[in-house]
Amino acid sequence: MPRRCDLWALAGLLLAAGLAQWTVCIRAVAPAQDAVRYIAQAQRIEKDGLAATLRAQTDAPLYPALVRAAHRLARPQGGAWLRSAQWVAASMAALCVIPVYALLAPWLGRGKAALATILFALLPEVARLGADALADSTHLLLFLTALALLVSAMRDAAERASRWKLLGCGVCVGLSLLARSEALTLLPAVALAWWLVRRQLEREQVIRLGGSLALGLAGVYGAYLLYTHALSLDAMQARLMGRHAADSAALLNVATPAPIASALPPDWRTEEGDVFDFTRKDGSTSLRRGGYLEAARQYTGEFGNLITLPLLPLMLVGVLKMRHARNCLPGRFLFLFFCMYSLLVLWHAAEVGYLSSRHLLPLAPIALGWAGHGAVIAAQWSRRWLAGVLAPRELLRGWRPVRLLALLLVGLCVPSLLKPAHASRLGHRRAAAWLAEHAAASDMVLDTRGWSALYTEMPTFRHEAGAQALANPALRYVVVEREELLFDSRRARTLRAVLGTSAELVGSFHAAEVKPEKAVLVYRWDPQRFAASYGRGAVRR
Structure with a gap:
């Protein structure tokens, strides 16, 4: 029963991810600096209403609106706004395991996908998303969901169900743009997907599929631009980039603030x-440094911080040994998407002089998919080596090196969860x-x-x-x-x-x-x- 197996796997992954988020949240000393800005915007939504705030500010509104909704459910006592922000961010981060597993399972198989997904949930940068109380986890959930729907639609592009998947993909892209501007990188991902399946489709099919995706995107983000009267190019750009004015973050717990x-x-x-x-x-x-050499240095360092040192060798082994998985359509798309996204990040870092490991979070599932495959290869190597050293070979009967290595990798991630954030x-x-x-x-x-x-x-x-x-x-x-x-x-x-x-x-x-x-x-x-x-x-x- 594959569906039942997937449900049990997802239940276990959600439990592990939720436990990781809860552990880091209760031990965190403080949230990230930008959490103050998001909470200030949520307070403004509470005071002025969502409609007035949307028109007055160009900040991405989705996460603050969710924080305000969660605050309505929290008890009104000290720290309620922060707890609401952390609860929303942690919930979104825990739910990310669903699109990660859905993205990797058709590519790698259920076992490797489950290993990569649990490692994703325990990555220090992912485990801290809830405690930091930022919009990154909301954006990441929608980004990965859109990516998983896009890959699924590619696999059965000629079937009618792919239209609904691309409609959902467009909706997720639009919602993700309401969380962070990095969701713009999903648009070239759509073009990449079309290029890979162009020979399988007729012109009419391309138009129908593209129309479904455009309808989902326009239904969310187009409606947002119309509602906020952002019809000029400059107004659209300001909202896409999420430029915030000084008053959007400068006043907290102030009932009736005067203009700054x-x-x-x-x-x-x-x-x-x-x-x-x-x-x-x-x-x-300021630590901003421009130029492509500096951008490459930052990319290397931040990617190493994101994936963690023990997983990097396994990722390299997985990339080199994954010939059969690269030849399948999801494998080719994810490999090319990884390269395309990395180039876009390098260009952005060279222009603005700044790069954080959180900018690379959409690459983590793909990198961990390679690491999961590399872990299986390494376990097979170790079994063959031990079989040649130990005699008789019956001593190895029933020994599962893959499970042992998986437990070891998970154990290496656990100490970072117990370290108080900030x-x-x-x-x-x-x-x-x-x-x-x-x-x-x-x-x-x-x-x-x-x-x-x-x-x-x-x-x-x-x-x-x-x-x-x-x-x-x-x-x-x-x-x-x-x-x-x-x-x-x-x-x-x-x-x-x-x-x-x-x-x-x-x-x-x-x-x-x-x-x-x-x-x-x-x-x-x-x-x-x-x-x-x-x-x-x-x-x-």
Whole structure:
């Protein structure tokens, strides 16, 4: 009963993936930095409504909308927004095992597909998706589902069922574009699939199949563009790229925020005469490096971090020994898709100067499929070698080296699940705990990173809204990392100027294993002192 076997396999894979996500979530010290932006957008949807937020912002809205829906189900207490974001991200990450298994089983067979899928669920980067509370897992689930439907439609392109599969593929592409712009790479994947099956189809079939996919895509993303009145080329590009304005991430737990100031008072200057700088990041800390050589170096390093060192040799063995699987249609498509996606990633990294292992997540199932095949080959080699060394051979009867190697590979992935994610950010958790204990719920906070807002639910401004925060008489505390004050930049000089004249240090928090400059400082803000120093048009010298 193949269908029953597949259902039991998927049930076990879902259980393992869910357990991995739960383990990492409960041990995580803090989410990723961009989680603050997504939660701020979800709060705006809660306050203004989905329709108004869609028209006002160009951010990809799917994940924040899901977070807002999950928050309705959560109990309204401290940290509810963060728990909702992590619950949504973890659920999507766990569900990814379904399209991964569906993608690999027709190519490799059920056994190798199950091994590759369990390794995928336990990869450190995948296991952390829920704890980081980002849109990556939502995008990955839809991306892999679209890819699996596309491969399935290729296998029976001449049959009527392929139209429904391509319709579903188009819907998933449209939804994935509402999560992250990387879903655009699915469009050349569709062209690649057509090129591989072009000789099997007549012109009328190509038109019908292409129309089904276009209908699914237009029904989701086209409707989104029409609803948001993004009809010009620039407006479409802004929404495709997910460009976010400052106010989409700068205000948290604020019921009725005023617009962020676009111009600063002329008397707000540092001792050096610089106008105050409230940019989100310090430009002196940028690690972006352009060029194709640098992009190739980053690709190699990030791909190694994604797949992990023990699996890389098995992946290479699988690639070299998988001649028969490469000759089948799914194998050829996935091999060419791997190459095409890698080239697109290299081009993007060379242009923007930045690459993360999460950009390579869609390649992980294919790479692990090769690694699963390589594990079977390595197990066969070990059995033959031991059979030549040990005598009599009856000693090996009943011994399954593939199962032993699979358990070994799974065991190598487990320790990473027990390591607390973002342990170096413990100082932010401790600062939030201090604020929850010593500050009033109505006190406003300026937090340059925004993490404290996820645990206190106090009205919080991030650094982009610094001008609005400093002008607000209800501001009582400023949270900043020590190293942000040490840089030689206009942003750092701004922080030193306002904190030196108008605030008092009341707490310093950091994890024992981090450097002292990574400590999180909490200042008590004095609005009267700030008004005396900067409120009458005099430049402080």
